[in-house]
Structure formats: C-alpha cells, structure tokens
Amino acid sequence: MSVSIAPPIPERHTQYANHGLLSFFAAIGDYSSAFFGHLGRYCSVMWWMIRNVHNAREYSRNIYQQMVIIGNDSIPIVVFVSAFVGMVTAVQSAYQLYDWIPRAVVGSLVVKSVLLELTPLMTALVLAGKVGATITAELGTMRVTEQIDALEALAFDSISFLITPRVLAGILMFPVLIIFGDLVAILGGLIGSVTVANIPATAFINGMKNSFETRDALFGIIKANFFGFTITSVACYEGYFVEGGSEGVGRATMGTVVLTCLAVVVMDFVLASVLL
Amino acid sequence: MIRIQNIWKKFGDKSVHRGITFDVLDKQTTVVLGRSGGGKSVLLKMIIGLIKPDAGTIEVDGKDVTKMGYKELRALRFKFGFLFQGAALFDSMTVGENIALSLRRHTGWTEKQIAESIRYALHVVGLDNVEQIMPSSLSGGMKKRVGLARAIALTPRYILYDEPTTGLDMETADGINLLIREMRTKLGITSIVVTHDIHSAFVVGDRFAILENGATLLTGTREEIQNSENEEVRKYINSSLPIQDGRHS
Numbered sequence: 001m002s003v004s005i006a007p008p009i010p011e012r013h014t015q016y017a018n019h020g021l022l023s024f025f026a027a028i029g030d031y032s033s034a035f036f037g038h039l040g041r042y043c044s045v046m047w048w049m050i051r052n053v054h055n056a057r058e059y060s061r062n063i064y065q066q067m068v069i070i071g072n073d074s075i076p077i078v079v080f081v082s083a084f085v086g087m088v089t090a091v092q093s094a095y096q097l098y099d100w101i102p103r104a105v106v107g108s109l110v111v112k113s114v115l116l117e118l119t120p121l122m123t124a125l126v127l128a129g130k131v132g133a134t135i136t137a138e139l140g141t142m143r144v145t146e147q148i149d150a151l152e153a154l155a156f157d158s159i160s161f162l163i164t165p166r167v168l169a170g171i172l173m174f175p176v177l178i179i180f181g182d183l184v185a186i187l188g189g190l191i192g193s194v195t196v197a198n199i200p201a202t203a204f205i206n207g208m209k210n211s212f213e214t215r216d217a218l219f220g221i222i223k224a225n226f227f228g229f230t231i232t233s234v235a236c237y238e239g240y241f242v243e244g245g246s247e248g249v250g251r252a253t254m255g256t257v258v259l260t261c262l263a264v265v266v267m268d269f270v271l272a273s274v275l276l
Numbered sequence: 277m278i279r280i281q282n283i284w285k286k287f288g289d290k291s292v293h294r295g296i297t298f299d300v301l302d303k304q305t306t307v308v309l310g311r312s313g314g315g316k317s318v319l320l321k322m323i324i325g326l327i328k329p330d331a332g333t334i335e336v337d338g339k340d341v342t343k344m345g346y347k348e349l350r351a352l353r354f355k356f357g358f359l360f361q362g363a364a365l366f367d368s369m370t371v372g373e374n375i376a377l378s379l380r381r382h383t384g385w386t387e388k389q390i391a392e393s394i395r396y397a398l399h400v401v402g403l404d405n406v407e408q409i410m411p412s413s414l415s416g417g418m419k420k421r422v423g424l425a426r427a428i429a430l431t432p433r434y435i436l437y438d439e440p441t442t443g444l445d446m447e448t449a450d451g452i453n454l455l456i457r458e459m460r461t462k463l464g465i466t467s468i469v470v471t472h473d474i475h476s477a478f479v480v481g482d483r484f485a486i487l488e489n490g491a492t493l494l495t496g497t498r499e500e501i502q503n504s505e506n507e508e509v510r511k512y513i514n515s516s517l518p519i520q521d522g523r524h525s
Contacts, residue, residue: 151366155353155381
C-alpha cells in the first residue's frame with residue numbers, strides 16, 4: 001500500500017502548555033483530532049482490505065499459516081483458561097445456592113454462563129494478549145526493519161499480503177477456539193461440581209440438558225466473530241503503522257493489548273444488548 | 277531516464293527537501309551524496325511512490341510518479357529493484373524463499389524455473405548454496421548480497437541502493453561496490469546509489485548529485501565534482517574522505 005491512502009495523524013500542539021483552561025481545551029482538541037485521525041486511517045485500511053479481499057486467494061498459504069498460529073497454537077491456553085473458568089463457575093454457583101434449591105441448577109448455571117458470557121469473554125481477553133501482541137510485534141518489526149517497504153517495492157499489496165490473512169484467520173479461528181473452550185469449560189464445570197461441590201454428575205448433566213439452548217451457543221459464536229475481527233484488525237493496524245524503532249514497537253504492542261481489551265468488553269455489552 | 281524536479285518535502289516542522297533537482301541518465305550509476313539524515317533514503321522511496329513529495333515531480337520514463345494511482349505504481353515497481361539499507365530480508369523465510377516470493381507472485385514460472393532463477397541471481401552476487409539458510413544466520417555483507425539478488429531476480433531496469441556499504445568493513449564494502457559496478461557493466465542496469473561514503477561513491481558512480489540542506493548543491497561527473505571551485509562542495513568532499521596516515525586519501 002502506498003502511504004497515500006492513509007490520512008496523516010494530526011500532531012499535538014503544545015503552544016498552550018502553560019495557559020490553564022486553554023491548555024485543557026487544547027488537549028481535548030488534540031486528543032479528539034488524534035482519535036479521529038486514527039479512526040479514519042483504520043477505516044481506510046479496513047476498506048482497502050475489503051475492496052481487495054479477492055487478492056487474499058493469491059495468498060492462501062498465508063491464511064493457512066495464520067490459522068495455525070492464531071488457532072492451533074492458542075489451544076493450550078484456551079483449554080487451561082476455559083477449564084478453570086468452568087470449575088470456578090461450578091464451585092461458586094454451588095456455594096451461592098441455598099440447600100433447598102436443587103443441585104441440578106448448578107449445571108444450568110454453568111452452561112448458561114459459559115456459553116453466553118464467560119468463555120467468549122475470557123478467551124477473547126486472553127487472546128487479545130497472546131494473538132494481538134504477537135501480530136503487532138511482528139508487523140511492527142517488519143515496519144521498522146523496512147520489510148513492509150520491501151514488500152511494496154516488490155510490487156506486493158502489503159495490506160492484502162499481511163493484514164487480510166491475519167484478520168480472516170481471526171474471524172475464522174476465534175469461533176472454533178470458543179466452541180472448543182465451551183466444551184472444556186462445561187467439562188471443567190462437571191469436574192468442579194463432582195470433586196469440590198459434591199454434586200452428582202447425573203444432577204449436573206440433567207440441569208445442563210434442561211437449560212441448554214442452541215441460540216446461546218450461537219450467540220457465543222457470533223461474539224467470537226466480532227472479537228476475532230476486532231482483535232486482529234486493531235493489532236494489524238497498530239503494527240502496520242508503527243513509528244519510532246523498537247521503542248515504537250513496544251509502545252504499539254502495549255497499545256494493542258489495552259485497546260483490544262477495552263474494545264472487547266465494550267463490544268460484549270453492545271452485542272448482549274442487541275442480540276439477547 | 278529518471279528526472280527529479282524541484283522536490284519539496286516536510287515531516288512535521290522539519291523540512292527535508294527544499295527543491296531537489298537532478299537527472300538520472302540511462303545505463304549510468306548516479307550517486308546521491310549527502311550528510312546522514314538529509315533525506316536521501318526518503319528520495320529513493322519517493323522514486324517508487326512509497327512516499328509522496330509535497331511539491332515537485334519525479335518522472336520515470338516520461339511518466340510522473342507523483343500523479344500515479346496505486347495500480348500504475350505497482351506496474352512501475354516492476355521496473356525497479358531496491359536494496360534497502362539493512363537489506364530488509366523477510367526474516368521468517370529462507371534466502372531462497374525471499375527471492376522466490378516475487379517470482380511466484382509475478383511470473384507464471386514453474387518451480388523448476390524459479391529454482392534456476394534463484395540459483396542464477398545468487399550466483400551473480402557471488403553466493404552459492406545458501407538457498408536454505410535463514411537470514412538471521414547471514415553476515416551483514418551476505419544479507420546485502422541476498423538483498424541485491426532479490427532485487428535483480430525480476431530483471432529490473434533500475435536498481436536503487438540505499439546506503440549499500442553502511443555498516444560493512446572495508447573489504448566487504450569493496451565487494452559490494454564491485455557488484456554495483458557489475459550491475460551496470462554486465463547487466464546494463466541504471467542505478468541510483470544513495471550514500472554518505474564518498475570513497476564508495478567514487479568507485480561506483482558515473483554521475484553525482486550532492487545534497488546540502490535539503491537542496492541540490494551540485495550535479496555532474498566525477499571530474500566536475502573533483503574540480504569544482506564551489507567552496508561548499510570542496511568542504512563536503514574533503515570532510516567526507518577517510519583519513520589515512522594523517523592525510524585524506
């Protein structure tokens with residue numbers, strides 16, 4: 001991509017630094033213009049990616065590689081987190097229920113909480129750190145070592161080559177990871193119920209069966225699509241436009257983790273409000 | 277032919293270029309000399325449209341690069357090979373894959389033809405049997421050679437060299453200088469070399485453009501530069517020459 005498609009980010013003005021209220025409004029103006037500058041550039045990159053998505057077929061090997069990195073390589077951490085999320089949910093549910101409430105309710109609570117909220121959210125937050133940071137650091141290093149310029153000099157469309165496969169892999173693999181996480185979390189809930197809360201396995205399974213609804217699982221998968229897109233696209237954007245050498249790469253990586261975690265929780269609320 | 281006319285460029289408050297003008301003649305090596313941080317690398321990136329100037333024109337074979345759209349720019353880039361300062365090899369790929377990348381993407385060649393082209397390009401730059409090595413295992417000089425092999429793989433008309441000898445010892449730098457000369461004498465490639473190393477410049481260059489304070493101080497042949505009466509040029513040449521035994525070489 002030539003830099004021509006990317007609008008410049010406004011610079012901060014410091015001439016009001018020592019003028020009390022003026023400096024306050026100047027700071028608001030600076031941050032607002034910087035925010036909208038980044039938003040505009042992010043949107044232009046996404047538009048470029050969508051408009052040239054047919055190019056991604058030519059880089060199918062990249063998509064496969066990214067699916068392995070984002071999906072396959074994330075399975076251990078997703079299994080670990082999901083198992084404990086399931087166990088904790090089961091144990092805390094059992095603790096909060098009065099003795100006269102049937103123990104099978106624990107199974108219902110676990111399956112509802114896990115499918116609707118806990119697995120998608122926890123997995124996304126963990127992957128925001130793992131996948132997001134990896135993508136930003138990788139693309140950022142490519143930027144500061146002129147590898148992205150080299151791709152452009154070799155007449156490649158660097159956005160289609162670098163960003164499209166990562167974003168598509170994120171959209172495709174996050175749902176797979178969350179389905180996997182759901183299964184492990186429910187299994188973890190069963191183990192937690194039986195071993196710690198002394199709930200019979202049959203009671204847990206009956207409760208789970210009674211409250212399971214396909215739309216709950218679908219809701220989690222839809223959320224996963226949104227989370228996958230947001231985490232990978234923001235990480236790619238941050239890495240692709242890194243400035244300032246290795247320090248800039250570090251700053252961008254940290255920015256990705258913070259930004260994607262915030263985006264995930266906000267999006268979680270918005271999707272719950274709209275879809276439930 | 278490349279014609280650079282009255283190029284202006286600012287980054288923030290800093291003016292990098294203030295009216296750079298010079299021509300690059302066909303089948304000659306033009307060396308752009310100037311102090312570090314003087315915008316020489318930016319100028320190279322402008323020639324292939326990676327950076328747009330604020331004002332001025334850059335004509336490649338009669339077409340203005342500054343007015344080109346993305347598709348035209350991609351077509352233009354087929355004419356160019358670019359050797360980046362740090363070679364900019366893709367560190368997740370082997371040497372062979374680095375060179376094969378553009379061949380697979382832009383030619384309809386078979387894998388056998390691509391393998392032969394890789395071997396030939398590496399042979400031209402004096403490297404054999406390194407296809408399977410990762411860039412991280414190469415020395416600085418070898419990286420530059422692989423970068424050059426990648427640049428010539430698609431048989432470009434022009435090669436742009438960004439500080440090709442920076443960070444190399446004298447012997448390795450001489451080897452790179454020899455390669456740059458061979459690109460012109462053997463392959464007939466037009467080259468632009470950006471450097472602040474005046475020793476290398478005089479080894480590889482046919483014509484020279486000296487930049488000072490963002491503008492073109494002087495353009496001309498080696499003799500014209502060496503015999504220039506311009507005090508700034510004399511000062512630049514004398515201050516840039518390496519000192520040996522207490523005297524400028």
